[in-house]
Amino acid sequence: MMSSTVLSHLFIGTIVLIASSTTQANPEITGANSKIMFDDFSYKTLSEAQKNGWVPRTQVGHPGIKNATWWSEGISFHPDQEDGNNTVMRLTSKTDGSPENTRHTQICHQRKYLEGTYAARVYFNDQPDFGPDGDGIVETFYTISPLEAPMDKNYSEMDFEYLANGGWGEKENVLFSTSWETFQLEPWTKINAFDSYVKSLQGWNTVVLQVFDSEIKYYINGHLFSTHGGEVYPEVAMSLNFNLWFIPEQIVESSQMRQYHQEVDWVYFNADKNLSHNEVLKEVVTLRTQKIKQQDTVPHWLPKLDSYCGL
Numbered sequence: 001m002m003s004s005t006v007l008s009h010l011f012i013g014t015i016v017l018i019a020s021s022t023t024q025a026n027p028e029i030t031g032a033n034s035k036i037m038f039d040d041f042s043y044k045t046l047s048e049a050q051k052n053g054w055v056p057r058t059q060v061g062h063p064g065i066k067n068a069t070w071w072s073e074g075i076s077f078h079p080d081q082e083d084g085n086n087t088v089m090r091l092t093s094k095t096d097g098s099p100e101n102t103r104h105t106q107i108c109h110q111r112k113y114l115e116g117t118y119a120a121r122v123y124f125n126d127q128p129d130f131g132p133d134g135d136g137i138v139e140t141f142y143t144i145s146p147l148e149a150p151m152d153k154n155y156s157e158m159d160f161e162y163l164a165n166g167g168w169g170e171k172e173n174v175l176f177s178t179s180w181e182t183f184q185l186e187p188w189t190k191i192n193a194f195d196s197y198v199k200s201l202q203g204w205n206t207v208v209l210q211v212f213d214s215e216i217k218y219y220i221n222g223h224l225f226s227t228h229g230g231e232v233y234p235e236v237a238m239s240l241n242f243n244l245w246f247i248p249e250q251i252v253e254s255s256q257m258r259q260y261h262q263e264v265d266w267v268y269f270n271a272d273k274n275l276s277h278n279e280v281l282k283e284v285v286t287l288r289t290q291k292i293k294q295q296d297t298v299p300h301w302l303p304k305l306d307s308y309c310g311l
Helices: 001-009 048-049 277-289
Strands: 037-039 052-056 075-080 081-094 103-113 116-124 136-142 158-164 175-185 189-198 203-212 215-220 223-229 239-247 258-270 292-298
Touching: 037 103, 037 277, 048 052, 116 136, 116 239, 136 189, 136 258, 158 203, 158 215, 175 215, 175 223, 175 239, 189 223, 203 223, 215 292, 239 258, 258 277
Parallel strands: none
Antiparallel strands: 037 258, 037 292, 052 103, 075 081, 081 103, 081 258, 103 239, 116 203, 116 258, 136 158, 136 239, 158 175, 175 189, 203 215, 215 223
16 A cells, blocks of 8 residues: 555544443444444534543644645534434545645544444545546545554554545555554555555445454455455554544545535444444444444453554
């Protein structure tokens, strides 16, 4: 993978926020000792989401256009355009090509996730909401831990990254899966594994990540398109993240403002069960039927860590 990929995850920010559940699940449905995090994103404001452990990024830094703003105002909640009774989280980013007028967006959940089944229902956009098309835009769902030192082996990262206008060697719409052992920026050195799924994913998609028994499996809409293992298997706890940013080497030559957005319907993690695409959907339906809007029974990593949203 090109160095732009690693830049999608680099910034420093230590934030201590403890997640809480707005509604407790029925133990007969989810299991009394289950380690699950589920969020339906049924919020009206970002401050409501923050009470359940979600943290918007505001620190300036990589990735994207250098010195651009990371914009908490770009995180909002709206009725689902296909179902007015459903609420979704929206990440909105915009640029005119200049650092001062670029707004990237990122949100994360506490650093305490390792082995398990990860899943999210996400809406990817191939075109901007307005303005000229063609910028390198990255729409994501990923996990990451801090890199304590260059080439440190105690590092974990697993990425779904959708490039609506191509990039990193691909000319068409492409979804990258990347699993990291470690890296350093100067001089650029990496140890990772990656695959690509070349197809337009405009609209709603379900991504599933199975992390069990020294194997990482990436699924898109029930299709297994990537399997990694060996040295790239995660070793330490990670945070959950969504972000939307611009590839600086792939900005169109226009000073006209353009805006993109990505949406998230729900996110789900189960530390104990290796669940298929269909099994994840059944779990989510069960939680929604029980009117569980948010549940978090995943314990803090031991020793207890601060909630890192990146590096």
